[in-house]
Amino acid sequence: xxxxxxxxxxxxKALDAVETRQKIYSHNIANYNTPGYKRKDVSFEEELRxxxxxxxxxxxxxxxxxxxxxxxxxxxxxxxxxEDNSRSAREDGNNVDIDIEMVKMxxxxxxxxxxxxxxxxxxxDYKTVIGGIR
Amino acid sequence: MNINxxxxxxxxxxxxxxERFRSEVISNNLANANTTRTENGDPYRRKVVTFKExxxxxxxxxxxxLSGVRVSTIEEDDSPFRLVYDPSHPxxxxxxxxxxxxxxxxxxxxxxxxxxxxxxxxxxxxxxAKTMFNSALSIGRGA
Numbered sequence: 001x002x003x004x005x006x007x008x009x010x011x012x013k014a015l016d017a018v019e020t021r022q023k024i025y026s027h028n029i030a031n032y033n034t035p036g037y038k039r040k041d042v043s044f045e046e047e048l049r050x051x052x053x054x055x056x057x058x059x060x061x062x063x064x065x066x067x068x069x070x071x072x073x074x075x076x077x078x079x080x081x082x083e084d085n086s087r088s089a090r091e092d093g094n095n096v097d098i099d100i101e102m103v104k105m106x107x108x109x110x111x112x113x114x115x116x117x118x119x120x121x122x123x124x125d126y127k128t129v130i131g132g133i134r
Numbered sequence: 135m136n137i138n139x140x141x142x143x144x145x146x147x148x149x150x151x152x153e154r155f156r157s158e159v160i161s162n163n164l165a166n167a168n169t170t171r172t173e174n175g176d177p178y179r180r181k182v183v184t185f186k187e188x189x190x191x192x193x194x195x196x197x198x199x200l201s202g203v204r205v206s207t208i209e210e211d212d213s214p215f216r217l218v219y220d221p222s223h224p225x226x227x228x229x230x231x232x233x234x235x236x237x238x239x240x241x242x243x244x245x246x247x248x249x250x251x252x253x254x255x256x257x258x259x260x261x262x263a264k265t266m267f268n269s270a271l272s273i274g275r276g277a
Contacts, residue, residue: 015270019139019142019266022142022262022263022266023141023142023145023200024200025259026142026145026146026149026202026256026259026263027145027187027200027201027202029146029149029252029255029256029259030145030146030148030149030152030202030203030256030259031149031185031187031202031203032149032252032255033152033153033156033185033203033248033249033252034185034186034187034203035184035185037187040200098251098252098255101255102255102258105258105259105262106262108262109262109265109266112266112269112270113265113266113269116269116270116272116273117269119273120272120273120274120275123273123274
């Protein structure tokens with residue numbers, strides 16, 4: 001029932017990515033005092049944008065699963081963990097800024113809550129359809 | 135959401151453990167700021183905690199899982215002792231100088247605040263993870 005529903009396919013993936021991102025931020029904060037540690041982040045939105053055909057790249061048309069694709073389909077979108085190698089003013093080579101990390105984490109939590117709310121709305125749509133007029 | 139989701143809390147807990155341990159060592163340094171004689175006869179030496187990032191190999195794969203932080207070593211600060219002129223002190227040398235520990239109380243206090251702030255940050259992580267899990271649990275409830 002959900003296979004063709006874009007919402008039901010994207011939101012769980014996004015929840016997964018956002019949750020991993022939370023884990024990464026948690027790791028960054030835990031390593032706030034580790035010398036030489038470089039902060040990490042998750043890139044997901046860019047991949048998703050590509051898959052949704054929202055980027056500047058020209059999408060190769062395919063009518064079969066085996067056709068060459070230059071842009072991943074929704075089901076193949078995955079998040080990547082990237083390391084931020086930028087330098088900082090800190091002496092110990094660590095580039096974690098605790099305030100930035102906290103703000104990003106709060107933002108991420110809100111995003112997670114928004115996504116769960118979205119999926120709830122979608123589920124209640126289904127419930128309406130199934131229940132009909134009563 | 136899978137069983138690994140709770141690793142967020144484990145990571146934050148590892149940060150809390152490490153920072154609390156650092157606070158303990160700092161408080162030990164402060165408590166011994168005036169200890170002129172230890173077991174080996176020297177004055178107390180300031181102790182420094184160093185942290186290390188933890189990466190665990192996942193079962194059945196080579197992916198490295200971020201697992202927070204842990205204390206890697208406790209080292210002694212090799213900087214010279216503080217010399218204070220006090221001929222009446224039992225530990226004074228022939229010239230009347232007493233070797234005091236190389237603990238700088240101001241510096242220790244600053245480190246203590248840093249450890250405390252980092253600890254609080256980790257607590258905030260636990261709280262936000264809790265909010266996240268609660269909202270994940272609400273999926274399908276109101277529908």
